[in-house]
Amino acid sequence: MGNLIWHDLARFVSISASIYAVWSAFFGLFFRKFFWDFVGGIVRDPGGIQPAPGAAVFISLIVKAPVIQVFTMIIGAFLVVVEYPLPQFRALAIHRSFIFRIVLLLFQSFLTILYYQIIAKIPSSFDNAVNSGDLLFFPSTIHKHPEGHVEYEIRLCPALQKKPQLPSSDFHAADSTPKVQRLDPFNPPYNPNLFVGYLRNEEQEEEYVVMMNKYSVVRGHFLLVTKEFKSQTLPLVPDDLVQTYALLTAAYKARQNMFAFYNCGDLSGASQPHKHIQFITVDDDDGPPIEALARAVTLEAPDKPFSLTSLPYANHVYRFPQRLSSMPRDKIEHVLAAAFLSLLDLAISTIRHAPDYPAGKPSYNVIITLEHLHVLPRREENFVLQETGDNLNVNALGYAGMLLVKSERELEAVKSEGVGKILRGVGLESVHDLQVAGTSLEPGDVGTHL
Template sequence: MATTGEDNMPPKPQPPLNLPSLVATAFSRAVASKDVNFYPTSVTLINVNSIPFQLRYSPSLANKPKPPAPLPVVPPSPPNASHPPPPKKTFFNPFASPAQAMLITPLGSPPSHNLVLNKFAIVPEHFILSTAAFKPQTHLLEADDLAAAYACIEEYAQHGQELFVFFNSGEHSGASQPHRHLQLLPVGNMKEGLLGGEWDVLAKRLSTPETKRKLPFEVFAAGIEEVNGDGEGLRKVYLELYSQACEAVLGVAEDIKLDGEAKMSYNLAMTRTTMVVMPRLAEGGVVKDEKGQEVGKLALNGTVLAGTALVKSEMEWNALRRDPAQVREVLGRIGVPNRAKI
């Protein structure tokens, strides 16, 4: 019997049916063994054009251990070379061979991806979906990356829980590791510490023009429920949003390659209902005290699409609570300014 293209495709990676409890158990064990550093935070809600934004403060995070320094690697000299080639730097890659204490589970057989714990967590049970083989963080996502992430979202939904997925790509996005990985946060845990006030994941509302026009930056969003977790369908939506974002940054829609290295820095967010792509022009902006003196910098990654921001110093924390308009100003600088009227 003849086979179809679909028959030859590898099965999409599926997480285990007990994924939420598996993550929770792995996280508790790794915190107890000090393989994961968990940093408690203080949190308050600030208003950005009537959108509630979480502002979190984690003083311990400022002193988190630094990864091992890059090691010089001298490549072999070619025959008859008068001078050895300059050394290359290699970086510590936590996703290349995940430590057993950090590995939650591989996905697929043979594994295409791994689920691993985030070593530096400010939200309990923060975990990561990384490719098993090295693939660049700056290259466009593939169908199996998106399918695996959405399968995790669906598995949490089967247990009455939500996941927020985000991806940082490029120098202005908040990305810190060159090995491709998406990050996953249990939404219930993101709400810990909120004492009063209404907050929910911003990305869930960004397929509606009412919320989008309130943002200081442009986003491109679409509903994905009808795609039903299909990797090729999710990638089609992703590439359409990516193309719109490229046009906003570069001014052209033609000749945008839909594979290989991305043409811009951007963040992606995904919930069960919505996918969002946000082009990035800067990682953050300065924070000033009441005297106009610079006291730090507010840096933002893909969690900005959840409606959250994090500071590491008390001076930044006090300055932004005293003058929340500074958060809106920084948000207006990190992406393409929103052309819609508020």
């Protein structure tokens, strides 16, 4: 009886390992990386880690053509049908052969350690960076603050008062001065404890670097950075959007609730002039607080932008079609690019309706979840709290419903002032009803028929 139990346990372990191998190989098709490319590699500036010549065969079989990933999927699927087993395999000798299955499992394990998935590496990368002292993690507490139809999260982090004061970024100088780029913390050589990996789109020849955020308030906060310098004042391009959505999908498959945000322009709350998209996890299964309000909207025209009209500031939202992540890559790219361009047009139109908008390039925040895309135009980087006189910096997280304060005094001032008033103060008045007609109807009296 004991042998039977152990035999079944081993079979279940084998099936679980094989299913995970198939899953990992699937995402390895999109995030192609030879795990051991650092062995014998050379760190160059610029260029980062350059694999050793001996790794060329693995680069060809993993990065250039995902042969190993496909082979891993085949072996994993075969092991599942043998172990389960399918009726056709019950009478075969391979189903009864321990040696055959052990050899296949060992071979499967060998193949899966040749590549890795970015999302799977984030937790260990975060812990290693914290332990090495290269990543500064600031503990915090979350205070729920219901206001209007949103339950905001105000994160209190007194330790941020000790955060090193960073020089302010000059986005316009970064656009035109190569010298500024050389001082860029996102340029190689990368800190090995913050570096996670590369992402590359072979078709567009776009390459990205994934790295941990050096100053983190939320565990696992990481960045998707363009490998070549591009300005944070530039809009997101299709490949930025596709890579971002692919990472969110991978996180969802790994049972992590994650969303992405992008601060565009010098009034958006961005801290670095090098183009980067940020990712953080949330404990709530519903995502960031603003998602509950967006999800409650009933759409009359599902393929058109809408606005959360109960909010006191300009906001533009697009709902993605269901099962977008399972669509072909070119379809995903088309949906994401079209959605972003439509919202960006509305944001620029909103800015044009503001006669006293500051001179210069427009600024806005972008929030990306698996269900929605949000674009919010900005006119100020900071809000001056009346009670304390302090400048409260607001970036895309604020519009996601997650504000950050450094003291109890600031916390009480934010509650007293009102989150909606703060976000309106650094944002713009909504003119969405003049821009789009007949796209949404919010529950009850929350919104108006546009």
